[in-house]
Amino acid sequence: MIDFTVAICTYNGEKRVPDVLDRLKQQIDTEDINWEIIVIDNNSNDNTAKVIKEYQNNWNFSNPIKYYLETRQGLAYARRCAIKNCQSELIGFLDDDNLPSQNWVKEAYIFGKQHPNAGAYGGQIHGLFEVEPPPGFERIARYFALIKGDKTYCYNEKYKDTRKKMYPPGAGIVIRKKAWLESVPEEPLLPQTNEDLEMLSQIFNQGWEIWFNHLMEIEHFIPQSRFEPEYLKKFFRQNGLCRYQVRMFNYSNWQKPFITILYFINDLKKIIVFYIKNKKNLKKDVVCMGEMELLRHILMSPFSY
Structure with missing residues (x-):
C-alpha cells in the first residue's frame, strides 16, 4: 500500500x-x-x-x-x-x-x-x-x-x-x-x-x-x-479571458445574467480608476502594463466566453 x-x-x-x-x-x-x-x-x-x-x-x-x-x-x-x-x-x-x-x-x-x-x-x-x-x-x-x-x-x-x-x-x-x-x-x-x-x-x-x-x-x-513585456501581456491576457468562467463556477444558472452585469460594472470601474492612477507608467512599467492587460481582458471575458 x-x-x-x-x-x-x-x-x-x-x-x-x-x-x-x-x-x-x-x-x-x-x-x-x-x-x-x-x-x-x-x-x-x-x-x-x-x-x-x-x-x-x-x-x-x-x-x-x-x-x-x-x-x-x-x-x-x-x-x-x-x-x-x-x-x-x-x-x-x-x-x-x-x-x-x-x-x-x-x-x-x-x-x-x-x-x-x-x-x-x-x-x-x-x-x-x-x-x-x-x-x-x-x-x-x-x-x-x-x-x-x-x-x-x-x-x-x-x-x-x-x-x-x-x-x-x-x-x-x-x-x-x-x-x-x-x-x-x-x-x-x-x-x-x-x-x-x-x-x-x-x-x-x-x-x-x-x-x-x-x-x-x-x-x-x-x-x-517571465518578466519580458510580451510574455507578461500574453500571460495576463490568458488569465483575464478565463475570469468569467471561473467566476460562474460559484453561481447557479438563474443568477448568472444578473451577476454578469454587476461584475461588468465593477470591472469597468476598476479599469477607469487604475488608468487614472497609473496612466503615466503604462508604457514604461512592465508590472503596470501587465495589470492593465489583466483588467482589460477580465472586462472582455464574458464576450470571449
Whole structure:
C-alpha cells in the first residue's frame, strides 16, 4: 500500500527535472512513509524520457520512480494521467521548476492524514529568481504561484464570501484522490493557465475543504523571460479571458445574467480608476502594463466566453 505519491508534471524538462529528483533524494523523516515518485512526460520533444530512464537505472532508494507519457498537451491532462496511475490516496504535484524543502513529503503526508476532509492543500512557495524582479513585482507575485505565510488556515473559513474566495497556487498542491474523482470532470473546461482555478473550484464546490499548510515549502524557479513585456501581456491576457468562467463556477444558472452585469460594472470601474492612477507608467512599467492587460481582458471575458 502506497501512502503518498509525488507527481512531477514536465514538458521538455531534461534540464529541470534532475534538480527536482535530487531534492526528493534529500527528503528526511520519511522512514515510516511508503511513497512513490511518478513523472508525467507531457509529450516532450527533448531528452526528458532518457533522463528519467537514467535516474531509474541508478536510483538506490526504496521509493520507486515511475514514468508515464501523456500525449495530450496541457498540465490539466498531465495531472489526470497522474491521478489515473498513482497508487496512493494523497498526490503531491510538483512542476519541473518546483524544488521541495527537505521535509516537504513528511509534512504533506502528515497533514493529509490529520485532515481527512481536506480535498486539496498547498503551502508556502518562495521565488527563486534568475534575475531581480521588476519594481512592484509583489503586486503580481501571486499570479506567479508565490505565496508566504506563518499560519495554517482553511480557505473555506477564511474566505466565506465567494466573491472574495481565493485558492492556493497549483505549484506544490496536494490533492486527495477521492476528492478529485468526485469533483473534477474527465475533460477540462478552461484553457491552460487556469486549470488550477478550475480544479480547486470544482473540489471546493463539492464540499471538500481547501487548506494552506505553512509547514510545506517549495522554491519556484522563475526565469528572466517571465518578466519580458510580451510574455507578461500574453500571460495576463490568458488569465483575464478565463475570469468569467471561473467566476460562474460559484453561481447557479438563474443568477448568472444578473451577476454578469454587476461584475461588468465593477470591472469597468476598476479599469477607469487604475488608468487614472497609473496612466503615466503604462508604457514604461512592465508590472503596470501587465495589470492593465489583466483588467482589460477580465472586462472582455464574458464576450470571449
